[in-house]
Amino acid sequence: MTNERDTLGSALDRLAATIEARRGADPETSYTASLLAGGAERCAKKFGEEATETVIAAVSGDADALAGEAADALYHLLALLAAAGVPPEAVAAALARREGVSGHAEKAARKSD
Template sequence: MDADTPTDEVLDELVATIESRKAELPEDSYTTTLFTHEKGKNYVLEKLGEEVTETILAAKDDDREELLYESADLVYHLLVVLAMHDASLDDLREELKKRF
């Protein structure tokens, strides 16, 4: 993924990167640390909880910039959790579509 990636392809590109980290586990990768942590998946679930809290606090403060920043952290960690459970972005889209 780079700065030229069209905005509407960002989530797919991010998931492709996460899946690549999951398969290859490169050493210098934050995503790898989430897949290999000694606490197992509890570690990324703790991070997810922290990001939810930080997102809520930003919303309570009406801090739009911080809200977007923390929301991006939250979505990234959620996508890692979904990848850990072999759930794809299309699976998520299908679940959302069922609710139309």
């Protein structure tokens, strides 16, 4: 159920729930189920393909194409997380830890670990 005033967060929450609900579905009738059945490796490969298509759309300057490809990339990222057993809340927690921290400082801290 979409609404033009949806936030990205609420849309991603619904999408993650849909992906999880389709985990046990028939791979013959559900693309999500077939993707998850291929495991994290297959999901990672598809995410990489979609990320590349997103980059191509970005450099083309076509905002509508970029929005569509970004949606595909986000879907495949969430499927990858599900296949790898990483809940979206873990990603949210990682983002929260970085909030308010300079990107340069955050990257330097990761290098020193």
